[in-house]
Amino acid sequence: MGALDELTRPAGDDDHVGGVPARLVASPASTAEAAALVAAAGDLTVVVRGGGTKIHWGPSPRALDLIIDTRRLAGVVEHAAGDLITVLGAGTPLDELALGDQQLAIDAAPGATVGGVVATGASGPRRLHYGTARDLLIGITVVRPDGVVAKAGGKVVKNVAGYDLGKLYTGSYGTLGLITECVFRLHPRPAAAAYVRTTAPAQAVPAILAAQVAPTAIEIDTATGELAVLLEGTPGGVRERSGLLEKLLAGEVSEAAPGWWGRDPWTADEIGMKLSVPLSMVPGLIESGSTLRGSAGTGVLYAAAHDITEVERLRAQCVRSGGHAVVLTAPADVRDILDMWGPVPGLAVMRRIKDQFDPDHRFAPGRFVGGI
């Protein structure tokens, strides 16, 4: 217990996850320190915490001894501008990144850390053009639940040597260990950008996709009845394309994003869901009557549901359409009675992955699909 005493401090009032209080908190400052901590934490149950912006996502942990706070694992370890890559500590807040005329093209909530966004596989409007963390992550360093440090991928974008462990850790909700460092592919910052805002319905999306305007994002918001398209590129190109789209959609070109752009549509007392459906099913989903917001160009939307009946109804519609519906967050009174993840094909293999990486089920127990 000696080593653990030095590396941890007693938990405070705010150190709980989904209503489950932790006993201890640790804030390692390097991968080596994190490895020593995890090794010393031998039989403790662990939840990793970044900026805390999504710590309430997912079911509550079955047990919780130790919170590992990643915020001291922060900073730009490397920015190789000529190679368009960067190496970041997992605790680095994405909104504090200063990469000059380059960008890590991931939309994230204010305060969200690199590790948190990767671990939850969170994404935003610009995924239509840039993809998600899954597509931009090219290398990763992790501390396995047994304390072993492992790396996968590397610092070059093109690399097919060995299994792509970065993909496995992306969206794993901290159940496979602690992510300490990530390498990302960067993109140049566009010289110009504009939004085209309209009240056209979701049925307009195929026309937008067919219009050769190369949108960076196509977002829809049922509360305002608005559809907005982000265009990026050269100043002349953006002017021309936004003009074209303005006509096509009977819309309006705007410098600024709508106020709802990229924000979760739910309030603290509503149930927050992530829905994904095939593209052709988006209009049907929009017409379901629920409060929805999100990427009409990729079929990944967010819903604010009011009760379990609405969750079930949305889930049924998504699954019938060949998609998925996951409850990300829910008020305390419904959290425990909700099936947050819904049906998960391939669960048997996922359990075997968990058993290999974390045989004692110590990392984020119960927070993931199928009780993993």
Add this chain to the structure above:
Amino acid sequence: MADIDALARRLAAELGAEQVVTDRQELRTYECDGLAHYKVVPALVVLPHTAGQVATVVRACAEAGVPFVARGSGTGLSGGALPHAEGVLIVTAQMRRILEIAPADERAVVEPGVINLQVTRAATPHGYYYAPDPSSQQICSIGGNVAENSGGAHCLKYGFTTNHVTGLQIVTPDGELVRLGGRALDPPGYDLIGAFVGSEGTLGVATEVTVKLTRLPESVRTLLAAFPSIDAAGAATSAIIAAGVVPAAIEMMDALAIEAAEAAVACGYPPGAAAVLIVELDGPAPEVEAQFTEVTALCRGEGAFEIRIAADEAERALFWKGRKSAFAAVGRISPDYIVQDGVIPRTALPEVLRRISDVADSHGVRVANVFHAGDGNLHPLVLFDARVEGEAERAETVSGAIIDLCIEYGGSITGEHGVGLDKAKYMPRMYGEDDLDTMQLVRCAFDPDHLSNPGKVFPAPRLCGERPGGDLAARFPGVEVF
């Protein structure tokens, strides 16, 4: 071979005799993939027609403890589809149906044996194409692409196979049919598609693949720029990237590669070039025009002495013909050659190319360079004449030294051809023991008995499920452990 004979009888009964190959002569036709100097005759070849039949074969293998290897078109360049002498080769050549082109979903659903280019052909009438375009796209299969995470000249902008697969049906090594993902994005749970793509046949067999279709760009502009030195071409590449342009492709060829291409296809590149760049931009017309002007100026600024701009599709095709035929063309200037595949950070390009040339000179070996300059993926062609004693060995040494350079500069031992059998020995140089061990945890989750393409990718298999202490007792109940 008793096992195999019984297995052959069982599979002939369950699938039909014509789908099971046992004739030694016929088996020989499957003895190698694109890396022809490794040869192993499989014990048995099976040609399933459906996913269900693949599952039947794999289940039978699992029950008999017989290893199996999947094979698509056999164009792989790392020995990945090299058969197992005591195993079954599962060939997907009879699974070539395009199940659906769904433009409204921007997806295509195909069987694994479907040839890459056929997907694009089927999608084009709808205004779409399949973006990953390996040079072998006329012959390689989507299943092989999935296994290798194949790329192509245009992956600089569009990404690799892994960025374009949204759904898979696989047969796991215990013979279960499992569906992962589909047309919708972000399926809940671990990203098993991400783990499977690029796993080189070691995690099971893909029996159906759902891929993204990409809108055909409004405009495509292509230029060919000739430079007096490799350094100048490298500097132009860096300048283009630094200017914030993301071309669809930037390809480079050096003088020797150009010589070979001229000899083979008379592509008519500017004479006297030490290096040429092919730069292609695509997207909305106004965007492409603006950036094309910029790229032309940048090439000129870095010393390009001739810049040709493709006026039409025929000219564009001619630019690409020289590049795409380069591998085969090298046969015109050398009886034998090794195709190497490694990656370096793009900015290290000029320096690494100089060092490759030094190594080649010191061994008296010629190296022709063709590569995806935009992402630092080198394809040096190491030339030799197998009839001359010692040349093959010297070429092998140079080829290995090139991989050493890639590792030294923080790159990768393979950018698209895969590790396969050929490069398993380099894995411990690129990754530490713990890194490799962690990858093998994934292997153990899918394939604890190491029946799926054993001996590939990893130099030494992990013993699955072995943990010190407690587990030993579980494995030998009733036996005292220490």
